[in-house]
Amino acid sequence: MKKTKNIAELQEIARRMRIDVLKMIHLAGSGHPGGSLSAADIIVSLFFSIMNHSPEYKKLDARDKFVLSKGHAAPILYAVLAECGYFPREDLWTLRKLDSHLSGHPYAPSTPGVEVTTGSLGQGLSQANGIALSDRLDKHDTNVYCLMGDGEMQEGQVWEAAMSAAHYKLGSLIAFLDGNELQIDGWVKDIMNVEPLDKKWESFGWHVQRINGHDFTAIMGAVEEAKKVKDKPSMIICNTVKGKGVSFMERLAKWHGTAPNSDELRRALAELGAE
Amino acid sequence: MAVELSLRDFYGKTLVELGKKNPNVVVLDCDLSGSTRTSLFAKEFPARFFNMGVAEQDMIGTAAGLAAGGKIPFASTFAIFATGRGWEQIRQSVCYPQANVKIVASHGGVTVGPDGPSHQAGEDVAIMRAIPGMTVIVPADAYDTAAAVRAAEEFTGPVYIRLTRDKFPVIYEESRKFEIGRATTMKNGSDVTFITCGLMTHAALIAAEKLTQLGKSAAVLDMGTIKPLDEPAVLKAALETGAIVTAEEHNIIGGLGGAVAEAVSGNVPVPVVRVGLPDQYFSSGTPEELLEAAGLTPEHLVEAAMRAINLKRGGKA
Structure with missing residues (x-):
């Protein structure tokens, strides 16, 4: 994969990916726009600027790997994988349809580029740890990236995995936390407070950074910092905006799991400058 | 009186045998490696053994990740904890994607004895059997156990093997071959x-x-x-x-x-x-x-x- 550090290019890719996400979810008639839009800039940075990956690579090749632990953000992952050439872009319009290889949540056996199966929250980090351990046994000099949600921090398994990643000194593991502050029922702080997240992760033995998750320079810089830390897993807590890029979706729990209707899609695409 | 042999002893010994044969075999345990006998493998192959502490959900997920990297993980703890604490992880991270994870649990049934009902697994086979894509094996003696563990390693896909705390009377020959799905x-x-x-x-x-x-x-x-x-x-x-x-x-x-x-x-x-x-x-x-x-x-x-x-x-x- 050709990588770019050009911010304007990354912004342009992210804009187009957000458009694809909204079209996909509209056509599916269901799905989760809010968390795909908040995670878009992180995932675009990973696949177009940071990770060593390619649709040409074989499963067991030494390569960077990505685990989407917050599996409900599948649409943004699918849009990015299609853009990278893992499968045809037309497939995106079959999201959530019977016989489509694009399930509502990531399913590794059916979708090229999806490493492990997620969708039940809290299970991705353990799997990312397992991949990192496997890569270590194979002496691969590669990184494993894992994207989690802030509501997901309420799952106990996350903290089991946080402990084991630090215990096994998984320096190759770099996790992102999409801190959009909202979950289905409302604000995370009202439903079940998870803060202070930086102190929690630090106390579990992780190297922690906190950045603006919509700032490409900050995302790339944080990963460079994280790569320098060899004896600890890294957590990059990203302050993000749920529904980012569509004014009427931003910071509203309603858009966690609601598909835009035709009128809403038209307005959203207009804001994103879709042709 | 028939000769009695421990199923879990034979599990541990067979793991070591498989570990020598196949470098992709890795083993995980939840702080019960002495009881499940995965400690035998840990001693022989420390770099390929992962004690996950008392955290069954994380053990199952980590095993699924190792399988994604081409390893053949054997994950062990007591039957009630392996299947009960990790049920949804087994369903979501292992069976649904058909990850090549083997869950070998000791201390099934009431022969667990004095530890009481908290540790006696009477439901494990039912809840493993209810998951699509899971293979469920209950060996009848120690030689059957060794043969079943070998068969599980050769088989591609999730397998649950239920062992016990107690020794069982031996009914098979040492040369026993286990064919998955054959009575x-x-x-x-x-x-x-x-x-x-x-x-x-x-x-x-x-x-x-x-x-x-x-x-x-x-x-x-x-x-x-x-x-x-x-x-x-x-x-x-x-x-x-x-x-x-x-x-x-x-x-x-x-x-x-x-x-x-x-x-x-x-x-x-x-x-x-x-x-x-x-x-x-x-x-x-x-x-x-x-x-x-x-x-x-x-x-x-x-x-x-x-x-x-x-x-x-x-x-x-």
Whole structure:
């Protein structure tokens, strides 16, 4: 994969990916726009600027790997994988349809580029740890990236995995936390407070950074910092905006799991400058 | 008195054998490696052994990740914790994507004994069997265990193997080969067939001897794989003997008895008398006391067989 550090290019890719996400979810008639839009800039940075990956690579090749632990953000992952050439872009319009290889949540056996199966929250980090351990046994000099949600921090398994990643000194593991502050029922702080997240992760033995998750320079810089830390897993807590890029979706729990209707899609695409 | 050997000892020894043969074999445990005998592997291959602490969900997920990297993880702890604490992780991260993870759990059933109901797994087979894409194996003795573990390593896909704390009487030869999904005929007979797994296969062989003295001929079919069930063997037994008794050290609901009844009812509806743990919690006690209390004895199997034979003649239960 050709990588770019050009911010304007990354912004342009992210804009187009957000458009694809909204079209996909509209056509599916269901799905989760809010968390795909908040995670878009992180995932675009990973696949177009940071990770060593390619649709040409074989499963067991030494390569960077990505685990989407917050599996409900599948649409943004699918849009990015299609853009990278893992499968045809037309497939995106079959999201959530019977016989489509694009399930509502990531399913590794059916979708090229999806490493492990997620969708039940809290299970991705353990799997990312397992991949990192496997890569270590194979002496691969590669990184494993894992994207989690802030509501997901309420799952106990996350903290089991946080402990084991630090215990096994998984320096190759770099996790992102999409801190959009909202979950289905409302604000995370009202439903079940998870803060202070930086102190929690630090106390579990992780190297922690906190950045603006919509700032490409900050995302790339944080990963460079994280790569320098060899004896600890890294957590990059990203302050993000749920529904980012569509004014009427931003910071509203309603858009966690609601598909835009035709009128809403038209307005959203207009804001994103879709042709 | 038959020779008794420990299933978990043979599990540990077989892991070491597989570890030497295949560098992709890795092992995980949840702070019970001494009990499950994965400690034998840990000693031999420390870099390929991962103690996950008392965290079953993370162990299952980590195993799934290792499998994604091409490893063959064997994940072990007690049966109740492996299947209960990690059930949804087993469903979501292992079985749904068909990750090549082997879950080998010790301390199944009531023969766990004095630790009491918190540690006695009577539901594990039922809840593993309910997950699509899971293979469920309950070995009958130590040699069967070694053979089943070898078969699981060669097989691609999720496998659950249930072992026990107690030693079992040896009924197989050391050269035993385990074929996943194939029942083993231990004894032929014409009046009734015992379909059994685990410790109850030995009990059924004793019961069959007792039945001979009563003038009845009982077959014994060891159903080492509960899922996928060897349906042809079950239906053949139903056709040939016309009555079936199932026996297992597991809750009467949802285990081997349930699987056999499901297979028989829609195909060759003959009487199926199920012997298993009553749907209740037991207590602390010795394995012998608990087996007696649960009715998992050769004497009780003889009664069950007589009842099944009577039922096929149109008699009342």
